[in-house]
Amino acid sequence: MPLLVMKFGGTSVADLGRIANAAEKVRREVERGYDVIVIVSAMSGKTNELVGWVETTSPLYDAREYDAVVASGENVTAGLMALRLQEMDIPARSWQGWQVPINTTSAHSAARFVSIPRGNIDAKFAEGFKVAVVAGFQGVSEEGRITTLGRGGSDTTAVAFAAAFGAERCDIYTDVDGIYTTDPRISGKARKLDRIAFEEMLELASLGAKVLQTRSVELAMRYNVRLRVLSSFEDTDNNSGTLVCAEEDIVESKVVSGVAYSRDEAKITLFTIEDRPGVASSIFGALSEAGVNVDMIVQNISEKNYDAAHPGAVTDMTFSCPVNQVARAQKALEDAQAAGAIAYDELIIDTDVCKVSVVGIGMRSHTGVAARMFKALSAENVNIKVIATSEIKISVLIDRKYMELAVQALHDTFGLESAS
């Protein structure tokens, strides 16, 4: 029997009506001949309520108890979904993490899968059950304690089940109808993609596209699980949504697949630091210890700052980080300076920047993408402050006021409006 994994997020199971709506989508697949594993999140709002209770009760909570409390939200949805399916004469039962069992590490609130033995659920399918409703986001440790996978963990649960059970596909039902070439709120020309490669989705996810968790995409790529993102709130058919799949399954051949952005970035520059081994390590070690998520890093010789007081070779160091981490970064650097671990003349902070990126597996085989990007920005008089590239992505830091303009210009330049 072919098997499908279907995952419904919190807004898709927010109340009994939406659970019934999701159950209809499951029914359609059962009627088409699939055995189905349904992964459910907690009803939206429930997890936040539980987290709030835990944090109020114990600000520095024991993560094991946090997990035991917070995982209960998914258990409720799983039971209600199973009941709804039974009510539709579809043989179904709910599974909590420990019942499957979903074996994970003991890293509470950030657990990783160890194994998902198929035996128990396969036995139920063999008995004639058509649907296994599994509580997402949770598992059980070797010590028999309930674990959770961290926020967005239900996507990861879905992909892990698809891999473990050799599912034909893993459908992620959510509140958007697919992955777009860019944010439709910024460009009216944004177009839904039929397909996108795992690598591209990974870059987009890490750039802030909130549709899929980075980890779930990584896992799908590693096990070659075909992921489909589609809407819970629209009529969907076999061609709905966006398929996230291996590069060889992509027929479209655009050089760039999408334009992403991250609004709230900051740029920090350390002027006149020693240019010697170990300097970068001292700087970014201090930032890392302070919990600053450094993104782009650029180092360049600052000849113009050279003076006799600094006879050795000197350089500047620039990096970006989320704007809400600037205070923390500044304190970490000043403390390191005071402690003598690093030395710099000046710290310049620019909190009015954003990041715009173009992503596409086509870049691997096409040259000149960066040049086209820079030319397009130049034509709009947008000054580029920092550039960072990967094999399939080019990101630039620019003034925040140009963000929408830059996204629209790049969307036009790379012809993303049309599919061909």
Added chain:
Amino acid sequence: MPLLVMKFGGTSVADLGRIANAAEKVRREVERGYDVIVIVSAMSGKTNELVGWVETTSPLYDAREYDAVVASGENVTAGLMALRLQEMDIPARSWQGWQVPINTTSAHSAARFVSIPRGNIDAKFAEGFKVAVVAGFQGVSEEGRITTLGRGGSDTTAVAFAAAFGAERCDIYTDVDGIYTTDPRISGKARKLDRIAFEEMLELASLGAKVLQTRSVELAMRYNVRLRVLSSFEDTDNNSGTLVCAEEDIVESKVVSGVAYSRDEAKITLFTIEDRPGVASSIFGALSEAGVNVDMIVQNISEKNYDAAHPGAVTDMTFSCPVNQVARAQKALEDAQAAGAIAYDELIIDTDVCKVSVVGIGMRSHTGVAARMFKALSAENVNIKVIATSEIKISVLIDRKYMELAVQALHDTFGLESAS
């Protein structure tokens, strides 16, 4: 290390503030040198919310899914209580039914305990944990499904743990401060009892005293678990509340311990039925099948109804049942008459009656209690309609309008106002 079981009901853990208050009561016992097993209910209102969702989703629900959903309420409280205790530097952890494990039958929503192995929790006490917080009301079946014990099941969980772990006492914290000689709302002279025998508590519980579940009292009696009922909302000490214990631990020697009542009773009389073997069986078989909870039953020869049309021996049959089951009872009897299963001339229904009972283990060794009771009622001109007795209880059915008067008169007659 001496061990105590402490149980907190839904109103005692209704919000984070009350959970903190309950945790203070646990701390006091830990400081006095006890290892403590805390049994918690769901935060009040939560179970009803979950039940509502289940019943709306599937009116004829699968009890296994019902249990999986509804048990989650206790899991939340258990985790929050453990966190609160940790925050007070008391080593504690939460336990869900399957983690202990609390092994039960597979009778979902009405499961019975099979075994509660001590190993896992004892190992944690040996490691230095002072408190095990156990989710009440739930267990796990042999098939690995979550079970629940039915309403009030947390009391039963508490008593079962006290028995399994040889607890010194099982303290039931609730919203009243003990067991009273009668309902204080009816008699201002009602007095809190320091002690009451299991048998008396059982009679009172089955008569509608809502403080303890009948099953939990039965279990406590069987395993001789000393149960104490006391308030979550008052300062309590070692002498607070009411101790429910074995008869030999009772020092007070009143003949009657309490006066109970049940307001909404109905009396149904079948006139002129055949007086032959099998008649009672036909009548009460039909009522039982219809789900009518018959309480008192009286049969007496009704000579005055004898007439020539019924040449055989005839009798009347009177019984009582809750007033909201009268329609169901009437239909069952009329259907049985129509089907020829029973025959009666007339069905008389009186929905304006109530039941008043006196309960006391002293009745076993004292004669004349019934006579004193009837005399007291007669002195107030209260007519007795039906009488039923057990070894330690006498119940009468009277007109509802006399209920408060009868309770007060009996409370006075048996001198319940004073302890000696």
